Amino acid sequence: MRRRSLLLATVPAGLVTLAGCGDDKSDSSKESASATPSPSPSESGPSQAPAPKIVDGPLPAITAGVKFDEKPTVAKGTVEPSAQLAVKTVIPGGGQTVAENDYIQANYLGQIWATAKVFDNSYDRGTPLVIQLAQGSIIDGWRYALTGKKAGSRVQMAVPPTWGYGTQGNAQAGIKGTDTLVFVVDIQATFNAKSSAKGTDVTQDDAALPKVGTNTDGKAPSIEVPKADAPKKLVANYVIEGDGAEVGAEDAVLVQYKGVQWSNGEEFDSTYSRQALTSFSLQQVVKGWSQGLTGKKVGSRVLIVIPPDLGYGDNPPQGSGIEKGATLVFSVDILAKM
Incomplete structure (x- = not known):
């Protein structure tokens, strides 16, 4: 893990409803990307x-x-x-x-x-x-x-x-x-809370996958979930492809995101709704996020569809509104690598 900065006072909140749930790092939700020990x-x-x-x-x-x-x-x-x-x-x-x-x-x-x-x-x-x-x-x-x-x-x-x-x-x-x-x-x-991806729109021509809005005005993009069976495997596709550095598996990122359930299209979490960006390490979130964002470029908007085995399975966070066994759909704007 790369050395972190001197300047940290305390750590900004990570992805509260994702971090550590659904995999073997159950205590890491109390940490965030910048919690890497620093000399x-x-x-x-x-x-x-x-x-x-x-x-x-x-x-x-x-x-x-x-x-x-x-x-x-x-x-x-x-x-x-x-x-x-x-x-x-x-x-x-x-x-x-x-x-x-x-x-x-x-x-x-x-x-x-x-x-x-x-x-x-x-x-x-x-x-x-x-x-x-x-x-x-x-x-x-x-x-x-x-x-x-x-x-x-x-x-x-x-x-x-x-x-x-x-x-x-x-x-x-x-x-x-x-x-x-x-x-x-x-x-x-x-x-800030109105920051968005910057890049080239990528054609979304698979009718079996959700379609994500390409607006870059700082407002939450739309997510249209098709009336079809959810995919069994992870989907991680560019919606807008940026030209920044690729995100590594051990990196931390600053993001805007919105999450809905495949079953009903209802939003359960969003930085847009909170009007606050979030940062986290890819080692401290559910596997669907870490696998889906690894290799993607900074500046991009990414559609991630997470099957239950890479998300929360039958143990969604209490009070999250996420159903047991839910397939989750996210739009994620990668603003910066930390």
């Missing part, structure tokens, strides 16, 4: 600190890697850092504006102000961070500094302990409770 510091819970004042500086110079999405080199701080949150848009982007509680996809580097010691960076891992800018999900410095910025921007910030890891610091990462932290963040994309 990096994390907060124990939401900060109670008041909102900081955003100031222009001081900020140490970026001396190399000055282009967007290049690994930067940042000088050591040579003066006393501000007691407030110093933020600078180094490269302005022209993409969607980031709002609080959005998910962002970003590359970043973090180092200690006084020593320039780099304690974490995503560039060397080769995988950008995907995380929610929500209280309790990420350190407050990021939440305040990046809200209102645009995708495509490079943002530099200096985060005092109050809005970082607090007076306890994190010994494992070499961060003391008095350390101001410097971050350079390249915001690649932002996602």
Whole structure:
């Protein structure tokens, strides 16, 4: 499993009605994609600190890697850092504006102000961070500094302990409770409850399978279940084919989804209805999801038809409204790989 980020405070909720049910990982519903053990510091819970004042500086110079999405080199701080949150848009982007509680996809580097010691960076891992800018999900410095910025921007910030890891610091990462932290963040994309797949529509010409709507306006797509017997084997077909990286069997993903039962077409779960995206590891959901999404491309919408033996069988989650032995039909938009 790849190393995870330093920046996690708590873990965003996973796919509650799917995770761990119907296979041998019954306890993993309490976890989510980002729960992979990290050698990096994390907060124990939401900060109670008041909102900081955003100031222009001081900020140490970026001396190399000055282009967007290049690994930067940042000088050591040579003066006393501000007691407030110093933020600078180094490269302005022209993409969607980031709002609080959005998910962002970003590359970043973090180092200690006084020593320039780099304690974490995503560039060397080769995988950008995907995380929610929500209280309790990420350190407050990021939440305040990046809200209102645009995708495509490079943002530099200096985060005092109050809005970082607090007076306890994190010994494992070499961060003391008095350390101001410097971050350079390249915001690649932002996602919210209206995000959809982006790609090419794929012909749906099998009359024996459900037909899924191809709207990309952030509204829930329609799912038309045919008056036919449900398939006995897993179906996982593109509805919209994206051009992103393929999802691996051990990856975590950020998704929009809608689920209905084959027998009656009734919706039993949907991120659209909750108006909240969800993230999870493919190792922590029912087998139909993990098998159906493995190998699919980021940016795609996928029809997944899950027979009972790869779903919940005769043990559906209590209160879910799912019938025993139900075949389940999902539309899943793969927004990002985490």
